[in-house]
Amino acid sequence: MRILQCAAVALGLSLSYAAPGEAQTVANLAVLKGLGPLTVLGKTQSGKAALSSNYAVTGGIQTGDIRQSTLLPFTEQQQQALRDAYITDGNLAELADGLGTTLGSAYVARAHYQDREHFTSISQAVADLIAYTNSTTGSDSNAGKYFFANGTTDGKTPVSAEAADILKQIGGTTDMFGANYGRPAGTSGADAFGDSRPFQTEPQILPIVGRDYFGVPANNTVYNRGPVMNLIDSPSFPSGHTTYGFMGSILLAVLVPERYPQMITRASEYGNDRILMGAHYAMDVLGGRTLATYDLAHLLANDPAYVGQTLKGAPVIKDYQAAVTAARADLTETLKTICGAEIKACAQDDIGRLSNPAMNQAAYDATQTYGLPVVYPKNFGVKEDVNTLAPEAGHLLTAAFPSLTLDEANQILTETEGPGGGFLDDGSSFGVYSRLNLYAASLSAIDLSERKAAQSK
Numbered sequence: 001m002r003i004l005q006c007a008a009v010a011l012g013l014s015l016s017y018a019a020p021g022e023a024q025t026v027a028n029l030a031v032l033k034g035l036g037p038l039t040v041l042g043k044t045q046s047g048k049a050a051l052s053s054n055y056a057v058t059g060g061i062q063t064g065d066i067r068q069s070t071l072l073p074f075t076e077q078q079q080q081a082l083r084d085a086y087i088t089d090g091n092l093a094e095l096a097d098g099l100g101t102t103l104g105s106a107y108v109a110r111a112h113y114q115d116r117e118h119f120t121s122i123s124q125a126v127a128d129l130i131a132y133t134n135s136t137t138g139s140d141s142n143a144g145k146y147f148f149a150n151g152t153t154d155g156k157t158p159v160s161a162e163a164a165d166i167l168k169q170i171g172g173t174t175d176m177f178g179a180n181y182g183r184p185a186g187t188s189g190a191d192a193f194g195d196s197r198p199f200q201t202e203p204q205i206l207p208i209v210g211r212d213y214f215g216v217p218a219n220n221t222v223y224n225r226g227p228v229m230n231l232i233d234s235p236s237f238p239s240g241h242t243t244y245g246f247m248g249s250i251l252l253a254v255l256v257p258e259r260y261p262q263m264i265t266r267a268s269e270y271g272n273d274r275i276l277m278g279a280h281y282a283m284d285v286l287g288g289r290t291l292a293t294y295d296l297a298h299l300l301a302n303d304p305a306y307v308g309q310t311l312k313g314a315p316v317i318k319d320y321q322a323a324v325t326a327a328r329a330d331l332t333e334t335l336k337t338i339c340g341a342e343i344k345a346c347a348q349d350d351i352g353r354l355s356n357p358a359m360n361q362a363a364y365d366a367t368q369t370y371g372l373p374v375v376y377p378k379n380f381g382v383k384e385d386v387n388t389l390a391p392e393a394g395h396l397l398t399a400a401f402p403s404l405t406l407d408e409a410n411q412i413l414t415e416t417e418g419p420g421g422g423f424l425d426d427g428s429s430f431g432v433y434s435r436l437n438l439y440a441a442s443l444s445a446i447d448l449s450e451r452k453a454a455q456s457k
Helices: 004-011 027-045 047-061 072-085 093-099 101-110 122-149 161-169 176-180 220-224 238-253 257-276 280-298 318-340 345-348 357-368 392-399 406-415 429-432 438-456
Strands: 208-209 217-219
Touching: 027 047, 027 122, 027 161, 027 176, 027 280, 047 176, 047 257, 047 280, 072 101, 072 122, 072 208, 072 220, 072 257, 093 101, 093 238, 093 357, 101 318, 101 345, 122 238, 122 280, 122 318, 217 220, 238 257, 238 280, 238 318, 238 438, 257 280, 257 345, 257 357, 257 438, 280 318, 280 392, 280 429, 318 345, 357 438, 392 438, 406 438
Parallel strands: none
Antiparallel strands: 208 217
16 A cells, blocks of 8 residues: 555545445445456457457557557657646646647646646536546545455555455456566566556566656656656556546546546557556456546436545535536636637647647547457347447436437447457446547537537527
């Protein structure tokens, strides 16, 4: 636990989780169960193939041997990855460039980091919403780290009986990455607890040298092995950075719907940058994305298990939908004032790396599955009905586009699903979130909203 805490402090990340020995929360357990299919991959040929591909794809992306569709040329994307190593969870400033040249600049004019410990906010309502959302998703991400590494809460303290039963029921095993990639927990060069990271298991990690988020000379080694951030004994799955990146990006997308597709692209870039850093595998990124999307849907639905919770470093929010409304009002007013025009006009005034829709789609598509093999063929190419499996998912769209009904939103999510059958898509409610394509879904939602608006005139 101490290692995770130190790493979090170095990043400015607020941690929130049950104390060692305490039972995991209802939300924690749901996420641990949803991510559980990772632990049975070694039991089947398709699972083993996925693990092998995860290792090869991760290494190929990191070294550039696998050329992805990215928003920037490879060497420039590496520099973006170095900047993205810092987590601006206090105000989401590092993600705000997804809002575009004009709105992004307006956002960071008011909400920015002065140094690693001090930052400003748009308003108290926006700050409270960010804190509660980050603490919720962060708690679930942190709960998974040691759970999937060695079945503990902190490396040493056993998880609750309810959590332990998750692996017992499916016959799952821990340390899936370490055991399969030649670095079992505690061996030379491995994570002491399990699930060693790519910079510990891959035969080569391409160095990245440049300047970090604060303009300080840095490289990926100081953000992987220390002293800026020491991840040597911090288990790999799921990616906490990716969880944060999708949490913050989806939240900004909901608050500024005019930039929804671009914010989702920014989220996928942020997660992918963790692979470029050598800090995470493709599966880690997919796990973080799924976790964050699942949690945001339940928050936006005002799920009783998610609202009214007492979380470390966050105020209690009993009505998340009302909190979103209040934060959106403050953010809209601030952005309009600084921009000097309506949000829609400012949103379109963009000459940054997210201004090309074709490149955005290509960049997002490259991260949808990372080309990993199908593990559950029964779900591949078959549309899983979101309304049946995860009816709350539609709130990811209706919160941004209120003219849509929940049924319409869930239908859009179903129609735009990714190919499915991946290592988390086992047919569960959580699993369907792993194949949601919020980039494509948001484009459909915008189109339907505009058609509805035109018809009402």
